Amino acid sequence: MKSGICIFHKEYHSVYLDENLVSGFLSAAASFVSKLGEDRVESITMGKKKFVSIASNDLIFSICIDKEDEEKDAFEKLWEIKIIFLRKFLEKVKNWNGEVSVFRNFEEDLDKIVVQKAKVSNAVKELIQKLKVQRDRILKE
Numbered sequence: 001m002k003s004g005i006c007i008f009h010k011e012y013h014s015v016y017l018d019e020n021l022v023s024g025f026l027s028a029a030a031s032f033v034s035k036l037g038e039d040r041v042e043s044i045t046m047g048k049k050k051f052v053s054i055a056s057n058d059l060i061f062s063i064c065i066d067k068e069d070e071e072k073d074a075f076e077k078l079w080e081i082k083i084i085f086l087r088k089f090l091e092k093v094k095n096w097n098g099e100v101s102v103f104r105n106f107e108e109d110l111d112k113i114v115v116q117k118a119k120v121s122n123a124v125k126e127l128i129q130k131l132k133v134q135r136d137r138i139l140k141e
Contacts, residue, residue, distance in 0.1 A: 003027070004020075004023055004024040004027035004028065005020070005023060005098075005100070006019040006020050006022070006023035006100070007059075007096075007100045007103050008085075008100070008103040008104070008106055009022075009023075010107060010110055010111075012114060012115070017064065022051070022062070022064075023060070026041070026044075026051065026053060026060050026062055027060060029041050029044060030053075030055060030060060040053075040054070040055055041053055041055075042054075042071075042075075043071055045067055047067070048066060048067050049064055049065070049066065049067060050064070050065050050066070050067050050069070050071070051063070051064050052065060052071055052074040052075060052078060053078070054075065054078050054079065054082060056082055056086065057086065057090070057093060057094075058093075059082075059085075059093065061078050061081055061082045061085070062078070063077060063078055063081075077113060077114065080113050081110065081113055084109050084113065085106060085109070088106065088109065089102075089103060089106070
């Protein structure tokens, strides 16, 4: 939120990040960037981690990825997360009373975007690898 309060978060790795500290930092960074005359913060790299963000309706959607990970993939996931979140909670965001528990049931939606698509992606990678092996065999014959 514009206030810097984290209304929803989920960790997928063992690295613990205080969500309110991160949320406040990203909110402050967005405010700082707008004071410089820029329209948005897209990514912030800190050591081995990178925060990729998009903003909408006074909300900041952000993913923490490894520095080497593709930003393009993170942005694609963020756009999907944003669209699904706003479809589900736009009215609650507009009339938000400070209670973050109303957003808790977004976890299943988020898992579908983050975890299940990653599984499909890994399956596709395996299939491509198998096809390459078969192609190499055929070319050798």
